[in-house]
Amino acid sequence: MAQVVVVTSGKGGVGKTTSTAALGAALAQNGDKVVVVDFDVGLRNLDLVLGAERRVVFDMINVIHGVAKLPQALIRDKRLENLFLLPASQTRDKDALTEDGVAKVITDLRASFDWIICDSPAGIERGATLAMRHADAAIIVTNPEVSSVRDSDRIIGLLDSKTAKAERGERVEKHLLITRYHSGRAARGEMLSIDDVMEILVTPLLGIIPESEEVLRASNVGSPVTLANALSAPARAYFDAARRLKGETIPMLVPIESKGIFNRLFGRKAA
Amino acid sequence: MSLFKLFRRGSAPVARERLQILLAHERVARSQPDLLGLLREEILVVISRHVAFEPDRVQIRMDRGKTVSTLEVDIEIPNAFELAQGSSSGAAAAGGALTSSQRLRMPAAHMRHG
Numbered sequence: 001m002a003q004v005v006v007v008t009s010g011k012g013g014v015g016k017t018t019s020t021a022a023l024g025a026a027l028a029q030n031g032d033k034v035v036v037v038d039f040d041v042g043l044r045n046l047d048l049v050l051g052a053e054r055r056v057v058f059d060m061i062n063v064i065h066g067v068a069k070l071p072q073a074l075i076r077d078k079r080l081e082n083l084f085l086l087p088a089s090q091t092r093d094k095d096a097l098t099e100d101g102v103a104k105v106i107t108d109l110r111a112s113f114d115w116i117i118c119d120s121p122a123g124i125e126r127g128a129t130l131a132m133r134h135a136d137a138a139i140i141v142t143n144p145e146v147s148s149v150r151d152s153d154r155i156i157g158l159l160d161s162k163t164a165k166a167e168r169g170e171r172v173e174k175h176l177l178i179t180r181y182h183s184g185r186a187a188r189g190e191m192l193s194i195d196d197v198m199e200i201l202v203t204p205l206l207g208i209i210p211e212s213e214e215v216l217r218a219s220n221v222g223s224p225v226t227l228a229n230a231l232s233a234p235a236r237a238y239f240d241a242a243r244r245l246k247g248e249t250i251p252m253l254v255p256i257e258s259k260g261i262f263n264r265l266f267g268r269k270a271a
Numbered sequence: 272m273s274l275f276k277l278f279r280r281g282s283a284p285v286a287r288e289r290l291q292i293l294l295a296h297e298r299v300a301r302s303q304p305d306l307l308g309l310l311r312e313e314i315l316v317v318i319s320r321h322v323a324f325e326p327d328r329v330q331i332r333m334d335r336g337k338t339v340s341t342l343e344v345d346i347e348i349p350n351a352f353e354l355a356q357g358s359s360s361g362a363a364a365a366g367g368a369l370t371s372s373q374r375l376r377m378p379a380a381h382m383r384h385g
Contacts, residue, residue: 150290150294153294153298154297189283190281190283191283192290196287200294
């Protein structure tokens with residue numbers, strides 16, 4: 001049965017789009033049929049991160065307004081034949097997404113995909129609430145940093161009250177994905193640790209994605225990190241997260257920096 | 272640089288503590304009206320019934336703590352101020368005039384943390 005998953009965070013810039021692309025690709029690489037849906041009207045970027053920016057013809061709002069049929073708007077990934085993208089519109093009118101229209105699109109997607117992964121815009125307004133509206137499960141992307149954790153807590157509150165499932169008295173399954181984790185800083189007490197974040201947000205952990213230049217490099221070339229460098233630390237963390245999302249039990253590895261003692265003592269640190 | 276940092280306690284415990292206090296308050300506020308906010312509103316309404324104070328001469332400070340929160344209302348009332356209604360004067364026992372500024376400080380709420 002199809003699973004609708006929203007990737008959300010409240011705060012911007014924590015890695016929602018990157019994680020949507022990486023998890024969508026990881027699930028597709030495992031053989032599932034996946035569509036990633038960009039809900040960030042006016043500021044679409046999932047197309048860019050997936051390297052499909054020059055192939056966008058129609059978008060979700062075209063589908064909702066009947067300008068295009070859903071299959072016409074879906075873009076098949078060039079590398080993975082079972083990964084699709086439904087782009088957001090670049091129109092400035094964010095009210096162009098209607099509640100009924102989104103419901104219809106999600107229902108139609110459920111009929112032909114295993115996974116529908118919705119990339120939420122930042123914030124807690126209409127776009128974000130529409131993205132989470134029909135979710136069966138939610139991935140809350142959090143950086144180990146105070147403002148991100150606070151906003152995640154707020155989003156968790158919305159998931160428990162504003163979703164269709166919550167209104168039916170059911171629960172949206174929630175998963176925490178910690179991104180940009182820097183084990184060295186956490187060990188030195190400079191950054192909130194995994195335990196700190198988990199204790200504060202009381203949400204089961206889906207994965208820990210280490211801070212890595214591979215993530216930036218993957219988005220530079222328009223490829224999910226799981227495809228761009230499948231053996232890199234962030235890619236492996238995303239593969240594990242995708243398997244946990246499918247219900248597998250996989251031991252959680254806290255990424256450790258591979259720095260020598262010399263670097264540890266005298267090495268320069270990134271800002 | 273790094274060697275020095277080994278001897279300095281990181282800031283993560285501070286972040287953790289601040290977040291725990293803040294989120295305890297925000298979670299309560301999500302399910303019920305904000306008690307401190309409500310008190311602030313109502314106290315000002317009651318006072319304005321008796322005293323015509325300048326809105327910009329009012330200072331309100333809130334401190335949301337871990338076990339106790341405080342609401343501090345500081346209202347500057349002009350000297351030789353006449354009470355609006357002479358008969359019902361709860362605020363000023365002296366009756367006629369209030370001198371300089373009156374200061375209210377109250378521990379406003381005890382909130383449980385989940």
